[in-house]
Amino acid sequence: MIVPFLDGFMMFSRAPITWLIILLNAFLFSQNYSLSNDCQEQFEAWYQDTDFLYTQGQIYKQFSNKPEAKKIKDMETLGRLAFRDEAFMSRAPQSTWSGDSVAIKSWKRDISEFMVVRAYYPPLLLGMSDSRKDFISSLSYQFYHEGFFHLLGNMMLVLIVGGYLERRYSGSLVFATYVVGGSLAALLFAQTSGMSGAPLVGASGSLCALLGLLFSLEFKNKTRLFYMFLPAPGYMGFVSVSTIYWVILFCMIEDVSGWMAQPEAFSSGVAHLVHLLGFIVGVTIGFLIKPLALQIKRSRQSTLSSRVA
Amino acid sequence: MVGGKVFPDSTNSKLSGVIGLAAPKDRLAAYVLDCAILLPLVQLLQAPIRRNLFEAMLFEESQKISQLQFFNLLIFIVLFIVYYTVCTWWKGQTLGKLFFGVKVISYQGKLSFFQSLQRSVTIFFEFLSLGYPFLAIFSHNLRRPIHDRVADTLVISLKSPIGFPTRSEKFGARLVGTFMSFLFVGFSLAYIIEDDDFSHAEFLSLETDSCEHYVATSAGDAEVLTSHYIARTIESECLFEEARDLLWDNADNQAAKLALALVHRDDDEKSRSYLEAMCDGNEGEYCQFSKWMLANLDQEKASADQLFNLVKGEVQSPLLKALVGHYLLKEQSFFKLSKILGSLNQPHPMEPAIASMQFQALLGQLKWDEALWVYRAHGSVNDKDLVDFLNRDLEVGVLTTKQHIQLLELFYPELQTGSYGGRFPASTSSAPEEIIELYEALEGEL
Numbered sequence: 001m002i003v004p005f006l007d008g009f010m011m012f013s014r015a016p017i018t019w020l021i022i023l024l025n026a027f028l029f030s031q032n033y034s035l036s037n038d039c040q041e042q043f044e045a046w047y048q049d050t051d052f053l054y055t056q057g058q059i060y061k062q063f064s065n066k067p068e069a070k071k072i073k074d075m076e077t078l079g080r081l082a083f084r085d086e087a088f089m090s091r092a093p094q095s096t097w098s099g100d101s102v103a104i105k106s107w108k109r110d111i112s113e114f115m116v117v118r119a120y121y122p123p124l125l126l127g128m129s130d131s132r133k134d135f136i137s138s139l140s141y142q143f144y145h146e147g148f149f150h151l152l153g154n155m156m157l158v159l160i161v162g163g164y165l166e167r168r169y170s171g172s173l174v175f176a177t178y179v180v181g182g183s184l185a186a187l188l189f190a191q192t193s194g195m196s197g198a199p200l201v202g203a204s205g206s207l208c209a210l211l212g213l214l215f216s217l218e219f220k221n222k223t224r225l226f227y228m229f230l231p232a233p234g235y236m237g238f239v240s241v242s243t244i245y246w247v248i249l250f251c252m253i254e255d256v257s258g259w260m261a262q263p264e265a266f267s268s269g270v271a272h273l274v275h276l277l278g279f280i281v282g283v284t285i286g287f288l289i290k291p292l293a294l295q296i297k298r299s300r301q302s303t304l305s306s307r308v309a
Numbered sequence: 310m311v312g313g314k315v316f317p318d319s320t321n322s323k324l325s326g327v328i329g330l331a332a333p334k335d336r337l338a339a340y341v342l343d344c345a346i347l348l349p350l351v352q353l354l355q356a357p358i359r360r361n362l363f364e365a366m367l368f369e370e371s372q373k374i375s376q377l378q379f380f381n382l383l384i385f386i387v388l389f390i391v392y393y394t395v396c397t398w399w400k401g402q403t404l405g406k407l408f409f410g411v412k413v414i415s416y417q418g419k420l421s422f423f424q425s426l427q428r429s430v431t432i433f434f435e436f437l438s439l440g441y442p443f444l445a446i447f448s449h450n451l452r453r454p455i456h457d458r459v460a461d462t463l464v465i466s467l468k469s470p471i472g473f474p475t476r477s478e479k480f481g482a483r484l485v486g487t488f489m490s491f492l493f494v495g496f497s498l499a500y501i502i503e504d505d506d507f508s509h510a511e512f513l514s515l516e517t518d519s520c521e522h523y524v525a526t527s528a529g530d531a532e533v534l535t536s537h538y539i540a541r542t543i544e545s546e547c548l549f550e551e552a553r554d555l556l557w558d559n560a561d562n563q564a565a566k567l568a569l570a571l572v573h574r575d576d577d578e579k580s581r582s583y584l585e586a587m588c589d590g591n592e593g594e595y596c597q598f599s600k601w602m603l604a605n606l607d608q609e610k611a612s613a614d615q616l617f618n619l620v621k622g623e624v625q626s627p628l629l630k631a632l633v634g635h636y637l638l639k640e641q642s643f644f645k646l647s648k649i650l651g652s653l654n655q656p657h658p659m660e661p662a663i664a665s666m667q668f669q670a671l672l673g674q675l676k677w678d679e680a681l682w683v684y685r686a687h688g689s690v691n692d693k694d695l696v697d698f699l700n701r702d703l704e705v706g707v708l709t710t711k712q713h714i715q716l717l718e719l720f721y722p723e724l725q726t727g728s729y730g731g732r733f734p735a736s737t738s739s740a741p742e743e744i745i746e747l748y749e750a751l752e753g754e755l
Binding site for chain 2: 001002054058068071072073074077098099100101102103105106227229230232234235239249250253254256257258260261262263
């Protein structure tokens with residue numbers, strides 16, 4: 001295991017803006033956790049209903065113009081993929097379809113119930129999707145996460161990277177990069193790849209923007225990583241590595257390969273392209289404000305040195 | 310340095326000086342770090358293939374899946390071997406070994422490219438053997454697994470060298486090695502033995518094969534498939550999946566709707582829906598039949614007589630006639646059943662169902678010799694049909710116990726014995742266990 005550690009987990013007093021970002025994420029998550037859980041439990045019943053999925057697959061086969069949809073033989077798989085097609089979810093229940101009329105009638109009844117639950121599903125309300133891809137949703141999606149471990153993982157990295165940048169540069173820079181990076185990444189993603197019915201949520205795009213900022217401001221410098229190869233002394237600890245190497249090798253290459261491995265017609269559960277776009281935006285911001293940022297860094301360092309003296 | 314000793318080397322005298330061996334933990338940690346470095350690169354190179362693999366899996370293109378998986382694996386193997394070969398040849402160290410201060414040296418002086426390649430390829434095969442050969446690090450005096458001996462190399466430590474393996478290390482390696490050998494032999498034997506038995510998995514595959522066989526021979530005809538279902542040659546799951554597909558291909562397929570109504574007979578609402586759907590824009594024989602079945606579901610006690618009259622006059626479909634026969638059989642109207650079976654013009658696609666009902670109709674009419682002929686002539690008629698008839702008759706009480714025994718003895722003469730007073734040895738009887746138990750129970754009643 002190798003993870004970036006930088007200056008570690010900072011206390012609130014040393015990185016207040018970063019902590020505010022984390023608290024905002026945690027607050028939104030806690031407020032919507034119960035409702036999200038209830039909705040997911042109800043969705044699970046439909047996701048497990050093979051008859052429902054089969055029927056949905058048959059209907060989607062008639063609905064979709066995608067050549068890939070016609071090639072898929074397993075109707076249950078096609079039924080699952082149909083959930084991501086916003087146009088299908090909104091139009092299909094009102095349309096007429098040929099085939100097993102009993103199954104179609106049953107499906108229409110079930111899908112109406114599904115849509116009622118879906119209307120209250122927090123990731124769809126707060127995230128970005130085909131039905132919601134405006135500026136407001138490009139802001140709100142960055143502060144909401146679908147699961148506890150999704151939140152925990154992202155926030156730990158935000159604290160490490162954001163805290164490091166805030167300590168050396170400024171909290172405003174961190175916040176601006178987080179928001180602007182995440183927002184631009186999602187909007188660009190919506191323009192290039194197109195959104196699906198599956199909502200885009202999470203701070204990953206914003207986090208990658210912070211990584212991009214770190215990369216551009218510190219790429220020649222060495223930053224700390226924590227490693228553990230064996231759970232024994234001497235085989236775990238800290239090492240300083242040039243930022244350029246670990247950001248590219250352990251962060252960006254994975255997203256590039258994930259994005260390349262995604263078929264065009266059907267996306268996986270991870271929006272790798274949003275990560276990459278966020279990184280690019282962060283790098284751009286970093287290079288644009290580099291002189292100012294270095295000035296701030298020097299003045300902070302001299303303030304700290306004079307305090308110590 | 311370990312006590313200033315020169316490590317003995319019986320193979321080559323060029324190795325001299327004071328050196329220390331690399332600790333197994335350092336070597337393992339170096340491998341882990343190398344994997345951590347290689348993995349993102351492997352993923353990057355495999356990305357286009359994974360994309361195609363995902364699509365091939367979605368479209369169920371099995372040949373393409375095999376090819377792509379092979380290429381995926383090939384990329385990993387090639388990258389692994391190239392990395393280890395080049396790094397070891399160039400510096401004697403991979404990045405992982407560099408971090409942990411471990412180095413590969415050659416007994417022949419300078420490490421050649423061929424030695425490095427030999428070493429890397431052998432390491433790969435050692436991994437394929439589940440790492441078993443690596444145990445030599447704890448047992449060989451110079452901690453040289455096969456890949457080091459093949460390439461004539463030695464792995465030393467530049468930071469924290471250690472000495473020869475201790476007695477406890479050697480003992481531990483032998484213990485683990487023996488345990489792994491037993492495990493391997495044990496699993497192999499278990500696999501071989503299980504393969505010989507008629508395991509549940511094989512039984513399931515036979516059932517699946519049976520389904521596939523009858524689906525193929527039915528050529529998409531829902532009537533034929535449903536008749537196989539009635540004759541119990543296919544299971545409800547098989548009929549359900551095929552009938553569902555047929556109905557989606559043709560929304561007017563009445564036989565498919567009927568089939569779905571039958572397989573859903575435990576779900577009243579669904580069964581009813583499919584029966585009602587049989588009358589959508591259609592008032593033909595299937596609709597008439599569905600009305601009768603709906604009346605039955607509503608427990609209005611629509612009788613088999615009503616059904617018989619319906620069929621006699623109007624219904625042409627062989628499947629519907631066969632179904633009517635099935636219901637007449639349940640009500641034990643054997644005479645009417647024989648009449649229905651006689652009116653079937655093309656029995657062959659539904660021979661299993663027809664033969665089974667014909668057999669039971671003859672039994673019910675006490676035409677046992679004719680029934681015996683049908684039993685012997687048709688492979689689809691089996692002991693299950695005989696047992697079903699007897700069990701049904703035992704509930705209704707038409708035949709006497711003595712008649713039941715006579716019937717069984719007619720079909721299984723070996724059951725008949727003058728001095729029979731105990732359990733008939735199963736090994737000398739061709740009668741199934743169920744028949745023998747039934748016979749014994751009936752004998753007990755006499």
